[in-house]
Amino acid sequence: MGRQPCCDKVGLKRGPWTIEEDHRLMSFIMNNGIHCWRTIPKLAGLLRCGKSCRLRWINYLRPDVKRGGFTDAEEDQIIQLHSRLGNRWSKIASHFPGRTDNEIKNHWNTRIKKKLKLLGLDPVTHQPTQEDENNAKEIVNDADMDPNSTTEESLCSDDKPAALEADQHKVEAFSMEDDMGLMTFEETADLLENFKLLSGSFGEDQEGSWRNHQETNTPVSQRSSSSAEDSHPLQQRQQQQWVDGAEPLMSWDGLDYLEQELFFWENGQLL
DNA sequence: AAGGCTATCAACCGCATTCGT
């Protein structure tokens, strides 16, 4: 017996999400919380499958999702974790509050792999590549390897590439510093205001402000043509507030507590 | 300026796992 499709795909929309769809999903989750992804699109008036909604929420709409480039410390920690966990992206992502598995996976595939190759390491095994095999053997011998330890963990000798040698220090430091985070109180307050603007005063016709948020934080590949000039003066002011507030911050990290509220409250009731 | 190429990342697909009955 064949597996049932996750959802009835007939009549369902695919491809990039529109501002309107984002708005609908966001508003619905803000008001109702998350109980059953399968029912969310229907109840929210979306022609998407539940899976698509879940992915969109997790990877993009979640208030605490952390966007923007990875710091060197984050990259180094990803490498360390990957050497231990392999391609278990969700496990790796769990070490990076606000980062998504998809984002980490993409970053790994597009950048870190290359970085490792440049360092002469196989991105899959974290072992030195063929051409560096002789060097690797020396390193392994010097390090008196634990069979369970990884190459990187063992690369503590002077042969270790400088970039990797600094990894451990960076990873330790990472727990204390966060290049994207450590917002000031004022920044957090601004962000909260922006969040209220986004989630609270969203009218059916406020596509402009949301679109601007998207254009601020979304890669250009996902942008659509702006209609900001079509919006109401109030909306324009709000969207400008949003842009002014959000753009320099680039992160939703100050809103962790909002997400907590989101998942424990429904219709004003504590779940 | 135009066309080709590359890099990036959002989104999809299908399998695996978890959960409820």
Next chain:
DNA sequence: CACGAATGCGGTTGATAGCCT
């Protein structure tokens, strides 16, 4: 315990911006 539904996860694809020639 078995089964089906729901959700999670990882691999892959496709669109597009930007770079290069």
